Amino acid sequence: MSWLYTISGGIVLFSLVGYGLLWIVLARLFGRSRPHPGTPVRATMLIAARNEGADIADKLRSVLAQDLGGHALEILVVSDGSEDDTAAQVRALDVAGVRLLELPAHEGKAAALNAGLGAIDGDRVVIFSDANALLRPGALARLLAPFGDPSVGGSIGQLEIAARGGFLGRADRLFWRYDNALKRAEDRLGGTVxxxxxxxxxxxxLVGTVPPDMADDLVISLGVVARGYRLAYAPGAVAVEPVTGRTGAELARRVRSTERGWRGLMAHAGLMNPARSGLYAVQLFCHKALRRLVAFVLPVLLMANIALVAGGDAGWLTWSTLVLQLAVHGLGLGAWALPALRRVPGASVAVLFTMGHAAMAAGVLRAMSGRRSAKWTPVRDVPARAVPVALAIPATNRKRGK
Known part of the structure; x- marks a missing residue:
């Protein structure tokens, strides 16, 4: 049983901490920054919107307030059969460079993206962004800067969780700070995953048809790498997004995201072959595959740990890891079920850890069993306007006569 404890513990430790620390250290020792020439590009921001009437106007204002640094930008909003005033909000803004495409029925996010992509010229750069994510000043100029390098096929922005993100937002902010640091390290070593x-x-x-049953951001990214281009990380290209405070809704979102992401990852499993993709294959496996598979290793570690302690074959390390696991899982499940426990220090991290891994296990199993999630229905219980960013529209963007 000790061998099972050692192996499972090593896998968990490497996935949760070891890979990130190793890559950050390697990036400091051997990585290099990649200066990008400031070549202006023509870009289209594509926003797929489904019942986003509460947020879409603020979203567009945060985009129109950007200093583009010489780049040319148009905005295309695709309303996916919205049943609220999403389309009316876009029309009411009435500014130059904003187009609206309305799908008559709810067809799903992939259909909305594909409809929008069909209306964008092939020589442009397409900017994808969630309808409820507001942009910090300078975000788009920084996001587009890497395209001066012809080896760059895609540029990845920096996610920031809004300070008013509720109970889960506190833990989510910690996770994304770590993930952003990891993306920066991966970029310095060749390219972000x-x-x-x-x-x-x-x-x-570089963008083909978006499959309806896969995570669009992942499959688009993997398609870029499969074509021989690099994904650059653009620190400072910050988008701020609120998160739901409802654990049930967040669990469902994470299950769906994992299911679709796993299906997309398996469709591009060849990229995890080092003979084909080199260092990127290792990064993709560790960052995407192993991070999800560790959800199945955690219960194995716990059972092996309990067996060692029950059998009397336990030193201080074995006892310590058992206490830690019971504390994290116990607090996570308890605070998940009982809101009163959410005041306990570390409760948000414990809930996110427990819920996140439960969702990843469920999502992978759904994907492997061939089950498909229902159509995309965004959960928006925290308004985007809660995020403090610049929303003023420059006079140059207003249509004549306005």
Missing amino acids: SAQGTLYAVRRF
Whole structure:
């Protein structure tokens, strides 16, 4: 049983801490920064919106307030059969460079993206961004800067969780700070693994048809690498997004995200072959595959740990890891079920850890069993306007006569 404890513990430790620390250290020792020439590009921001009437106007204002640094930008909003005033909000803004495409029925996010992509010229850069994510000043100029390098096929922005993100937001902010540091390290060692849908940009000719049953941000990213291009990380290209405070809704979102992400990862499993992709293969496996598979290793570690202690074959390390696991899982499950326990220090981290791994296990199993999630229905219980960013529209963006 000790061998099972050692192996499972090593896998968990490497996945949660070891890979990130190793890559950050390697980046400091052997990585290099990649200066990008300031070549102006023509870009289109594509926003797929489903019942985003509460947020879409603020989203567009945060984009229109950007200093583009010489880049040319248009905005295309695709309303996916919205049943609220999403389309009316876009029309009411009435500014130059904003287009609206309305799908008559709810077809899903992939259909909305594909409809929008069909209306974008092949020589442009496509900026993808969630409808409720507001942009910090200078975000788009920094996001587009890497495209001066012809080897760059995509550029990945930096996600920031809004300070008013509720109970889960506190833990989510810690996770994304770590993940952003990891993306920076991966970039210095050659290229970042994949985008997160909040804010990223890709050369239009590298984007194919988005599959309806896969995570669009992941498969678009993997498609860029499969074509021989690099994904650059653009620190300072910050998009701020609120998170739901409802644990049930967040669990469902994470299950769906993992299911679709795993299916997309398996569709590009060849990229995890070092003979084909080199160092990127290691990064992709550790950052995407192992991070999800560790959800199945955690219960093995706990059972092996309990067996060692029950059998009397336990030293201080074995006892310590058992106490730590019971504390994290116990607090996570307890605070998940009982809101009163959420005041306990570290409760948000414990809940996110427990819920996150439960969702990853469920999502992988759903993908492997062939089950498909329902159509995309965004959860928006925290308004984007809670995020303090610049929303003023420059006079140059207003249509004549306005």
